[in-house]
Structure formats: structure tokens, C-alpha cells
Amino acid sequence: MSSTNPTRLDETMGPCEAECPARILDLLTSTENQHAIEWRQRCRANVARRARKLSDGDRIRLPEPIKFTDGHVAQEFIVSKRGRRMVLRDPETGGLYRVSRLMERAWSIVPVTKIHKTIFA
Structure with missing residues (x-):
């Protein structure tokens, strides 16, 4: 009312x-x-x-590429957390980008094979 x-x-x-x-x-x-x-x-x-969670180092893929103000076009990013701020790093160029309302967008986590160091005792 x-x-x-x-x-x-x-x-x-x-x-x-x-x-x-x-x-x-x-x-x-x-x-x-x-x-x-x-x-x-x-x-x-x-x-x-x-409510989805992203961790530092997660690789995400958006459904379609985004064009940024510097002219760069990308669809896949690596999450880089700096305190409470989150920026996205392009895996090919290393450029840092911010995507507005990222958590409200459709994206998926890209599975990445992680190689761990072998320790011999």
C-alpha cells in the first residue's frame, strides 16, 4: 500500500x-x-x-563473450580475490577486469586439473 x-x-x-x-x-x-x-x-x-561461491583461482566461463571498454573481448576468466574485492584475470593476456553484477549472471566453473608437488620423505 x-x-x-x-x-x-x-x-x-x-x-x-x-x-x-x-x-x-x-x-x-x-x-x-x-x-x-x-x-x-x-x-x-x-x-x-x-549465493554461489567463488574461490581465489577458480576459472569461470560466461555463456557469451563480453566486450570491455578497452576493446578486449573475453569469455573465460580466473578469479582473483583481493581482500573483499574480486577481479577477473584473463588467462591469456593476464589483464584484470571487473564484471558488474557478476554473481547475478549465468556463469559456470571450468574444471581445471591441478598438479600438486610430490614430497618424498
Whole structure:
């Protein structure tokens, strides 16, 4: 309800944004309205996407290449964490890049074979 429009709005009236936090979704009662069910599913998918974790050194791949302001185009990056900041390093050029709203984007972790040093006792 807003001060300029005293009409009560709810999820069956067509919310387009699907950014509802999990703590609010958990408070909702069950519904049979198909639109509300689909909206809740989109919200849960967004919550799950933002909850993914990346570690320093992870290699990620975006579904399509991104063109940066310096003209560089890349699709695969290595995660480099610097404190709380995260930058992406191009594995070929070593250039550092930032991608806005990275955790909300579709990306996948590329499996990398790690070679560990053999220690003889």
C-alpha cells in the first residue's frame, strides 16, 4: 500500500521484478495462482544464483563473450580475490577486469586439473 495509491498490491497482480529476498519468500503462504508460483520460482532462482561461491583461482566461463571498454573481448576468466574485492584475470593476456553484477549472471566453473608437488620423505 502506498500513500498516493491506497490500493493493496500482491504477487498475483503481476510483479515483474524477481528480486525478493529469501527471508520474505519464506513468510509467504501457499498459493494456487500460477503467476505467483512462477514469480516465486524466479525469485528463488535469483537467490540461489547470488549465493554461489567463488574461490581465489577458480576459472569461470560466461555463456557469451563480453566486450570491455578497452576493446578486449573475453569469455573465460580466473578469479582473483583481493581482500573483499574480486577481479577477473584473463588467462591469456593476464589483464584484470571487473564484471558488474557478476554473481547475478549465468556463469559456470571450468574444471581445471591441478598438479600438486610430490614430497618424498
